[in-house]
Amino acid sequence: MALAGSLTGCVEAVPQDVIEAVENIDRDLMELRAAEFSPNDYAQFAHQWMALKSRVQADEDLIRWPWEPNDLEIALRRLQEEGSHTVVRLTKERESLRHSAESKIAQVEDRFRVMTLQVSAIDSRLVLGQKPVETDLLMKQAHAFYEQGQYDRSLDASDRAAQNLATQAALLSNELGRYANRDRISRWQRMAQDTIAWSRIHRTSAIVVSKADRVLTLYRNGQKILSYPVRLGFNGIREKRYQGDGATPEGRYQISSKRGQGQTQFYRALVLDYPNEEDRRRYRLERKTGQIPAARTIGGQIEIHGVENELMAQTLGCVMLDNPQMALLFDRVDKGTPVTIVGALHEQNSVAQTLAMLGVQREET
Amino acid sequence: MNTRSTIVPVMCALLMLTACAKPPTEQIAAAEKAVTEAQQSGASTYVADEYAKIEGTLAALKKEVSDQDGKLALFRDYGKVEQLATTAKSEAERVKAEATKKKEEAKAAALQAQQVAQEAVTATLALVAKAPTGKDRAALESIKADADALKASLNQVQMAIDTADYPTAQTKAKAIHEKSQAVSLEIETALAKIGKGKPSAAKKK
Numbered sequence: 001m002a003l004a005g006s007l008t009g010c011v012e013a014v015p016q017d018v019i020e021a022v023e024n025i026d027r028d029l030m031e032l033r034a035a036e037f038s039p040n041d042y043a044q045f046a047h048q049w050m051a052l053k054s055r056v057q058a059d060e061d062l063i064r065w066p067w068e069p070n071d072l073e074i075a076l077r078r079l080q081e082e083g084s085h086t087v088v089r090l091t092k093e094r095e096s097l098r099h100s101a102e103s104k105i106a107q108v109e110d111r112f113r114v115m116t117l118q119v120s121a122i123d124s125r126l127v128l129g130q131k132p133v134e135t136d137l138l139m140k141q142a143h144a145f146y147e148q149g150q151y152d153r154s155l156d157a158s159d160r161a162a163q164n165l166a167t168q169a170a171l172l173s174n175e176l177g178r179y180a181n182r183d184r185i186s187r188w189q190r191m192a193q194d195t196i197a198w199s200r201i202h203r204t205s206a207i208v209v210s211k212a213d214r215v216l217t218l219y220r221n222g223q224k225i226l227s228y229p230v231r232l233g234f235n236g237i238r239e240k241r242y243q244g245d246g247a248t249p250e251g252r253y254q255i256s257s258k259r260g261q262g263q264t265q266f267y268r269a270l271v272l273d274y275p276n277e278e279d280r281r282r283y284r285l286e287r288k289t290g291q292i293p294a295a296r297t298i299g300g301q302i303e304i305h306g307v308e309n310e311l312m313a314q315t316l317g318c319v320m321l322d323n324p325q326m327a328l329l330f331d332r333v334d335k336g337t338p339v340t341i342v343g344a345l346h347e348q349n350s351v352a353q354t355l356a357m358l359g360v361q362r363e364e365t
Numbered sequence: 366m367n368t369r370s371t372i373v374p375v376m377c378a379l380l381m382l383t384a385c386a387k388p389p390t391e392q393i394a395a396a397e398k399a400v401t402e403a404q405q406s407g408a409s410t411y412v413a414d415e416y417a418k419i420e421g422t423l424a425a426l427k428k429e430v431s432d433q434d435g436k437l438a439l440f441r442d443y444g445k446v447e448q449l450a451t452t453a454k455s456e457a458e459r460v461k462a463e464a465t466k467k468k469e470e471a472k473a474a475a476l477q478a479q480q481v482a483q484e485a486v487t488a489t490l491a492l493v494a495k496a497p498t499g500k501d502r503a504a505l506e507s508i509k510a511d512a513d514a515l516k517a518s519l520n521q522v523q524m525a526i527d528t529a530d531y532p533t534a535q536t537k538a539k540a541i542h543e544k545s546q547a548v549s550l551e552i553e554t555a556l557a558k559i560g561k562g563k564p565s566a567a568k569k570k
Contacts, residue, residue: 030414033413035413035414035417036413039413042413043417043420043421046414046417046420047420047421049418050418050422050425051424051425054445054452057448125507125510126510129510129514130510130511130514130517131514133510133518134514134518136540136544137518137540140539140540141536141537141540144539144540145532150532153533234506235506
């Protein structure tokens with residue numbers, strides 16, 4: 001046919017190179033997975049290509065005079081040009097999407113890392129329940145989708161992880177907001193000042209524990225005698241509500257008994273008169289309003305104690321000191337010594353600072 | 366025989382042959398049905414580019430029908446329509462088979478990942494149950510919260526499988542497996558550290 005064409009001056013209906021060029025564009029679009037991430041663009045190309053292809057097949061045995069206009073070839077060349085532009089545009093869009101997915105993963109992971117560190121620093125991991133694992137799983141999915149080239153799904157998983165982090169910040173703010181509440185901090189400051197004043201007036205000892213700072217301070221005659229770092233219950237940053245919640249109570253207490261060596265499993269212990277009347281009143285109210293399950297009792301046996309053994313790193317709601325410091329404290333207090341436990345003694349406490357930082361992050365999310 | 370008497374029967378015969386040309390509705394319907402079935406088999410998800418081309422062929426077919434319908438009855442020719450319908454049907458059947466195969470492979474991979482994740486979470490929960498209470502309580506409570514979260518997340522894998530979102534199910538299951546192994550390692554490390562201590566007596570707190 002080619003020989004006949006050259007002899008007679010006729011040409012093929014459509015030059016083979018044009019068809020091959022469009023086929024190459026189709027291959028490029030498939031490699032870009034255009035049908036998945038830009039289905040409308042690919043559908044538009046595919047519809048035109050299939051329509052023209054059917055015309056090519058129908059016209060393949062035709063030959064034309066060189067001067068005859070060839071609409072099919074013109075249409076194919078137009079599709080080739082449009083397709084080339086689509087390939088260039090989608091390549092850019094895909095690269096942009098990949099970059100967005102990569103940036104989002106880095107951004108959310110950074111926030112997650114900061115939150116994990118901050119939450120750990122103020123011992124508030126348990127406040128967040130299952131949320132940290134949910135975030136972790138979403139970030140692992142974001143990575144997996146990114147590796148598979150599914151950038152839109154990767155972005156979606158990262159977005160959901162970011163929302164989850166915002167929920168965690170809100171949970172912390174809701175649960176621990178009192179550490180950043182000026183009125184509450186003023187009340188705690190007054191409680192501590194009253195206790196110190198009592199020590200001065202009665203010329204005796206008094207203890208103040210700050211949960212945010214994790215510090216126990218012993219006063220004598222209104223003067224600070226010593227200050228020790230302490231550990232709280234496994235959920236100690238929260239306000240104690242019922243037995244087994246792992247929280248350390250806040251309020252005004254007294255040492256109700258002293259337990260020396262052999263009388264306690266914790267080296268030495270100072271038993272507090274928890275629950276006091278205020279604790280009972282709050283417990284009754286929360287039981288009545290259903291905020292505390294009916295099966296939960298108010299708890300008790302809150303102590304300032306030493307360490308059971310080297311392997312015991314936490315307590316269940318008490319205030320724990322290292323044994324040498326417990327020994328010194330034990331000798332300096334008596335039954336009846338007031339013990340005031342407060343959330344924080346200053347506005348710039350560690351919990352308030354963490355909440356402020358996470359709040360800024362939440363607004364950025 | 367005069368010329369006139371010859372032409373008239375020939376014209377009549379031609380008219381009878383061509384004036385009755387109609388679109389091959391059965392073939393078109395069969396092609397459309399095959400394309401619909403391909404779509405329902407998940408072709409638009411699992412072989413998206415090939416499915417888009419079949420839709421393109423179907424669109425070309427409909428345009429050809431419309432073009433032919435617009436011509437005078439004498440000049441209508443649905444031969445190309447028949448050819449396109451045959452192509453669309455056979456391609457749709459091929460793509461349907463391919464999509465079904467890919468979907469089954471994705472489902473099998475998701476189910477396998479789900480099973481691996483379930484086994485890992487079960488092992489983690491067993492380790493949590495073994496951990497002595499009263500020892501390193503904060504770490505233990507955190508680990509328990511993590512293990513509970515992993516167990517709850519298994520439901521999300523099942524939900525993704527139920528809605529045939531196998532890529533999500535597989536990535537979620539793999540994430541659970543990975544995290545579960547990390548939590549198990551954490552428990553084993555904690556157990557190795559505290560395992561020698563005697564358990565604390567139950568205390569009211």
